[in-house]
Amino acid sequence: MKIFQLIALIVTLSIFGIKSNSIQKDNVSLVFKPKPVQTAAEQTNQYFPYLKHKRIAILANPTSIIGEKHLVDSLLASGINVVKVFGPEHGFRGNASAGAKISDEKDPNTGIKVISLYGSKRKPSADDLKDVDFMIFDIQDVGCRFYTYINVLRDVMEACAENNKELLILDRPNPNGYLVDGPVLDMRLKSGVGKFPIPIAHGMTIGEFAQMINGEGWLPNKMVCKIKIIPVKNYTHDTPYTLPVKPSPNLNTQQSVMLYPITCLFEGTIISQGRGTYFPFTVLGSPALKGIYPFSFTPKSIKGMSETPLHLNQECFGIDFRNYDIEILRKSKRINIQWMIDFYQTYPFKDKFFDKTQSDQMLNIDVLVGNSEFRKQIIEGKSVKEIQDSWEPQLSEYKEMRKKYLIYR
Numbered sequence: 243m244k245i246f247q248l249i250a251l252i253v254t255l256s257i258f259g260i261k262s263n264s265i266q267k268d269n270v271s272l273v274f275k276p277k278p279v280q281t282a283a284e285q286t287n288q289y290f291p292y293l294k295h296k297r298i299a300i301l302a303n304p305t306s307i308i309g310e311k312h313l314v315d316s317l318l319a320s321g322i323n324v325v326k327v328f329g330p331e332h333g334f335r336g337n338a339s340a341g342a343k344i345s346d347e348k349d350p351n352t353g354i355k356v357i358s359l360y361g362s363k364r365k366p367s368a369d370d371l372k373d374v375d376f377m378i379f380d381i382q383d384v385g386c387r388f389y390t391y392i393n394v395l396r397d398v399m400e401a402c403a404e405n406n407k408e409l410l411i412l413d414r415p416n417p418n419g420y421l422v423d424g425p426v427l428d429m430r431l432k433s434g435v436g437k438f439p440i441p442i443a444h445g446m447t448i449g450e451f452a453q454m455i456n457g458e459g460w461l462p463n464k465m466v467c468k469i470k471i472i473p474v475k476n477y478t479h480d481t482p483y484t485l486p487v488k489p490s491p492n493l494n495t496q497q498s499v500m501l502y503p504i505t506c507l508f509e510g511t512i513i514s515q516g517r518g519t520y521f522p523f524t525v526l527g528s529p530a531l532k533g534i535y536p537f538s539f540t541p542k543s544i545k546g547m548s549e550t551p552l553h554l555n556q557e558c559f560g561i562d563f564r565n566y567d568i569e570i571l572r573k574s575k576r577i578n579i580q581w582m583i584d585f586y587q588t589y590p591f592k593d594k595f596f597d598k599t600q601s602d603q604m605l606n607i608d609v610l611v612g613n614s615e616f617r618k619q620i621i622e623g624k625s626v627k628e629i630q631d632s633w634e635p636q637l638s639e640y641k642e643m644r645k646k647y648l649i650y651r
Contacts, residue, residue, distance in 0.1 A: 282472035305382035510607030518551030527560025
């Protein structure tokens with residue numbers, strides 16, 4: 243086959259929407275490998291010049307990397323003036339447990355002042371920003387309403403808008419970007435694990451979400467934050483993306499990240515999600531299920547992960563999802579609420595299943611899910627379809643609204 247015929251074939255495949263990773267040329271298979279995803283932070287030529295001769299503050303954690311090097315270290319090595327770092331939940335270096343309050347400190351690696359946004363304050367103050375010309379946000383998100391980094395994003399945007407500071411967002415892929423599902427939050431249940439009228443899985447990157455915050459007027463008095471977004475290269479919402487660094491202590495494997503949209507909901511039940519093990523959010527179980535499930539695990543106190551987990555030192559019986567085929571979820575594009583139904587139906591003490599008075603490690607299921615109907619639907623024995631249908635029309639309305647802010651398709 244001559245080269246121009248090969249080109250014509252490729253064009254034809256493109257026109258008719260035929261996807262192929264290989265084409266035969268003279269009986270030789272030509273394999274077209276997709277270009278690797280490149281995070282915004284890795285595209286230093288796109289933003290390093292923008293930062294020269296400016297006093298920079300950055301919101302960062304261990305996911306803020308360029309290759310194997312932390313972004314802060316790379317900025318300093320390039321002569322960029324980083325005057326302070328802000329740390330979110332788990333801290334700048336990521337060594338604090340979930341929910342643990344964090345104090346301000348001096349970073350031992352660089353000597354830079356680190357101001358905690360998960361302690362006495364939730365957003366930078368005017369005093370914090372008075373010696374800052376420019377703010378950077380670079381944190382890996384996992385695409386769920388109850389994953390608190392989108393709350394931090396909103397707070398930082400508010401502070402920047404109040405103090406007339408521009409915010410540079412170095413975007414990163416959403417590993418659950420394929421998923422837009424769950425009930426839209428009833429704002430009467432607004433809390434620290436749900437601040438926006440969005441579904442459980444929002445299907446956006448941090449950059450896209452920042453545009454939504456501005457566009458939907460979610461800052462006080464409908465303020466608008468001046469933002470500059472460096473997009474991810476070679477990424478779509480359906481692009482599989484394996485995180486190079488764990489996004490938080492208890493999301494320590496790719497499997498846990500992908501299961502998180504559903505297994506996190508079990509924090510509103512008496513079922514352990516594996517906190518207190520080295521494989522949280524990939525197992526589910528309870529001591530009361532002994533004799534029903536053969537698989538078991540025992541939550542222990544693990545410093546930096548979970549010091550006082552649910553069912554501490556008690557053997558829990560349930561299901562191991564560490565080898566569950568994630569492609570099943572990716573193809574369905576739905577949160578697998580059948581697992582919640584199955585565990586409720588199997589649990590012998592049903593009046594205790596959602597009773598959060600049993601442990602301070604349990605959350606309010608209504609607040610976590612985002613409505614007061616889900617709990618009732620599980621108790622009443624509603625089917626998966628009946629529960630999913632009840633999320634409409636709000637879910638479809640959200641999907642339509644979301645389109646206005648997408649950078650990637």
